[in-house]
Amino acid sequence: xxEALVGMPTVSRDSNLELVNFVRDYLADYGxxxxxxxxxxxxxxxxxxxxxxxxxxxxxxxGHTDVVPIDDQDWNTDPFEVSEADxxxxxxxxxxxxxxxxxxxxxxxxxxxxxFPVHFALSxxxxxxxxxxxxxxxxxxxxxPTPKAVIVGEPTSMGVVTAHxxxxxxxxxxxxxxxxxxxxxxxxxxxxxxxxxxxWLAERQAINARVAECSDEPSLFDxxxxxxxxxxxxxxxxxNITARHCSFVTDIRTLPGEDPMxxxxxxxxxxxxxxxxxxxxxxxxxxxxxxxxANVPGFQCDENEEAVVLAKQLTGQNSTTAxxxxxxxxxxxxxxYSVVMCGPGSIDQAHQPNEFISLxxxxxxxxxxxxxxxxxx
Numbered sequence: 001x002x003e004a005l006v007g008m009p010t011v012s013r014d015s016n017l018e019l020v021n022f023v024r025d026y027l028a029d030y031g032x033x034x035x036x037x038x039x040x041x042x043x044x045x046x047x048x049x050x051x052x053x054x055x056x057x058x059x060x061x062x063g064h065t066d067v068v069p070i071d072d073q074d075w076n077t078d079p080f081e082v083s084e085a086d087x088x089x090x091x092x093x094x095x096x097x098x099x100x101x102x103x104x105x106x107x108x109x110x111x112x113x114x115x116f117p118v119h120f121a122l123s124x125x126x127x128x129x130x131x132x133x134x135x136x137x138x139x140x141x142x143x144x145p146t147p148k149a150v151i152v153g154e155p156t157s158m159g160v161v162t163a164h165x166x167x168x169x170x171x172x173x174x175x176x177x178x179x180x181x182x183x184x185x186x187x188x189x190x191x192x193x194x195x196x197x198x199x200w201l202a203e204r205q206a207i208n209a210r211v212a213e214c215s216d217e218p219s220l221f222d223x224x225x226x227x228x229x230x231x232x233x234x235x236x237x238x239x240n241i242t243a244r245h246c247s248f249v250t251d252i253r254t255l256p257g258e259d260p261m262x263x264x265x266x267x268x269x270x271x272x273x274x275x276x277x278x279x280x281x282x283x284x285x286x287x288x289x290x291x292x293x294a295n296v297p298g299f300q301c302d303e304n305e306e307a308v309v310l311a312k313q314l315t316g317q318n319s320t321t322a323x324x325x326x327x328x329x330x331x332x333x334x335x336x337y338s339v340v341m342c343g344p345g346s347i348d349q350a351h352q353p354n355e356f357i358s359l360x361x362x363x364x365x366x367x368x369x370x371x372x373x374x375x376x377x
Contacts, residue, residue: 001102001103001105001106002082002089002091002094002098002099002102002103002362003081003082004022004102005019005022005093005098005101005102006080006081006082006091006092006093006094006098007080007081007082008022008080009067009079009080009092010065010066010067010093011066011067011068011069011070012066012067012068012069012124012125012126012127012128013069015043015044016044016045016065016066016124017043017044017045019065020036020045020046020047020065020122020124023047023049023105023120023122024036024047024049026105026108027049027051027105027108027120030051030108030109032049032050032051032108033049034047034048034049034120035047035048035049035139035143037132037135037136037139039124039125039131039132039135044124044125044132045124046121046122046123046124046132046133046135046136046139047065047120047121047122048119048120048121048122048136048139048140048143048144049119049120050117050118050119050120050144050145051108051111051114051117051118051119051120052111052114052115052116052117052118052376053114053115053116053117054117054145055115055116055117055145056145056146056147056148057116057145057146057147057148058116058117058118058119058145058147058148058376059116059117059118059119059147059148059149059150059151059310059372059376060119060120060121060140060147060149060150060151060332060337061100061101061104061118061119061120061121061151061153061369062121062122062123062150062151062152062153062328062332063097063098063100063101063104063121063122063123063152063153063343064097064122064123064124064125064126064127064132064133064328065098065101065122065123065124066124066125066126066127066128067092067093067096067098067127068092068096068127068350068351070092070353073352073353074353075353075354076090076354077090077091077354078091079091079092079355080092082094084359087358087359087360088356088357088358088359089356089357089358089359089362090354090355090356091355091356092355093355094345094349094355094356094357095155095345095346095347095349095350095355095356095357096154096155096345096347096349096350096351096355097153097154097155097343097345099344099345099357099361099362099365100153100154100155100343100344100345100365101120101122101153103344103362103365103366103369104118104120104153104369105120107366107369107370107373110370110373111373113377114373114376114377115376115377116148116376117145117147117376118372118373118376119140119144119147121136121137121140121150123136123328126327126328128294129167129169129293129294129295129296130167130294130296130326130327130328130331131294133328133331133332134331137331137332137335138335141335147337148306148307148310148338149306149307149310149311149337149338149339149340150307150329150332150337150338150339150340151307151310151311151339151340151341151342151343151372152327152328152329152332152339152340152341152342152343153341153342153343153344153365154323154325154327154329154341154343154347155343155344155345155346155347155349155350155357156321156323156341156342156343156347157344157345157346157347157361158315158342158343158344158361158364158365158368159317159320159321159342160308160311160312160315160317160319160320160321160340160341160342161320161321161322161323161329161340161341161342162299162300162301162302162303162305162308162320162321162322162340162341163220163221163256163298163299163300163301163322163323164256164298164299164322164323164324164325164326164327164329164330164341165221165226165253165254165255165256165298165323165324165325165326166252166253166254166256166258166260166295166296166297166298166326166330167251167253167294167295167296167326168251168252168253168254168260168261168263168264168292168294168295168296169249169250169251169252169292169293169294169295170249170250170264170290170291170292170293171247171248171249171250171290171291171293172194172197172247172248172249172250172271172288172289172290173245173246173247173287173288173289173290173291174190174193174194174197174235174245174246174247174286174287174288175190175244175245175285175286175287175288175289176188176189176190176191176193176242176243176244176245176246176279176283176286177242177244177282177283177285177286178241178242178243178244179241179242180240180241180242181239181240181241181242182240184242185282186282187242187282187283188242188279188282188283188286189242189243190235190236190242190243190244190245190246191235191236191243191246192242192243193246193275193279193288194233194235194246194247194248196275197248197267197270197271197275197288198230198233198248200267200270201228201229201230201250201267202228204228204263204266204267205225205226205227205228205229208225208226208227208228209223209225211225212224212225220321220322221255221322221323221324222324223324225255226252226253226254226255226258226260226263227251227252227253227324228250228251228252228263229250229251229252229253230248230249230250230251231249231251232248232249233246233247233248233249234246234247234248235247235248249293250267252264253324253325253326254298255298256298256299256300257298257300258298260295261295264290264292268290271288272288275288276288296326296328296330296331297330297331297333297334298326298330299327299329299330299333299339299341300322301333301338301339301340303320305338305339305340306338307337307338307339307340308320308338308340310340310375311340311342313371313375314342314368314371314372314375315342315368323341323347325347327341329341342368343365344357344361344362344364344365344368345357345358345361345365346361
């Protein structure tokens with residue numbers, strides 16, 4: 001099943017319909033009906049399905065079907081064909097997070113004695129800002145008997161995770177004014193403006209890091225502060241022209257309890273008050289604008305949450321941990337569900353060339369789901 005799912009190249013910029021239709025047909029062979037929740041143009045879809053009786057008190061196995069691109073990565077094997085070597089399975093999505101989905105699906109034949117249901121919840125576009133999950137959660141809230149727990153199977157090395165940071169993305173668009181680079185005083189270089197703004201992001205993060213370093217309070221997170229990052233930038237036409245256009249993407253990851261909008265408003269205020277006046281003094285047609293593209297809540301829950309207690313029981317662990325990346329757990333939690341994150345594979349391998357999951361982690365994931373089946377039976 002891992003081979004089958006990895007073999008479908010569901011990169012976020014492309015459709016995931018091949019995979020969800022495969023899952024729908026597979027479940028139908030076991031008499032399980034699936035429901036698709038499509039995006040606006042029908043090019044992608046979430047899927048949810050319930051195995052077992054239509055009773056409250058079941059457990060949701062939540063996973064995303066999309067993977068990140070392989071562009072500019074140096075792979076030793078075909079990323080969309082599972083290769084086994086040295087006790088590992090290599091391929092895009094093996095760790096993040098098709099193995100978790102595959103394990104659950106592969107064990108459906110063992111779910112014939114369930115007294116409470118297992119609900120599959122598979123989303124699209126998690127990797128670009130958890131865009132599909134809200135529609136999925138909304139549909140399940142209406143049509144699925146209330147579960148007692150949601151297990152988000154992100155790669156946690158089978159650790160029980162009770163907290164993650166938020167995800168907040170926005171695009172900054174700068175319109176400058178062209179001039180010869182030898183006469184920069186006559187133009188507004190959009191790339192240069194972007195550089196000043198990106199420098200502000202770095203300085204703001206440095207402040208957070210210094211505050212965290214001076215704190216006596218232990219942190220669950222590494223890094224122990226909210227981060228601000230620019231990973232993509234586009235702009236300019238030639239080395240000797242002040243750029244007319246430049247845009248870049250900002251990624252903010254805040255600690256639970258912090259609001260990423262506070263950072264965004266601070267950044268916008270800096271742009272409006274410190275940067276734009278000098279631009280307008282040269283040309284009134286210049287501008288800075290922003291588009292918020294993702295705003296995913298952070299996640300933090302109590303050790304006594306039903307989902308956490310269940311995950312500890314299924315794994316045999318007593319401790320919990322937190323992770324610095326964001327996921328759909330915050331969205332399920334915000335909707336009122338008892339949520340925990342726990343899944344096979346290491347986040348250290350996610351998004352990397354030659355991504356892999358160890359066979360030991362696959363076996364641990366299999367045992368985890370088998371324990372869940374026993375628990376619900």
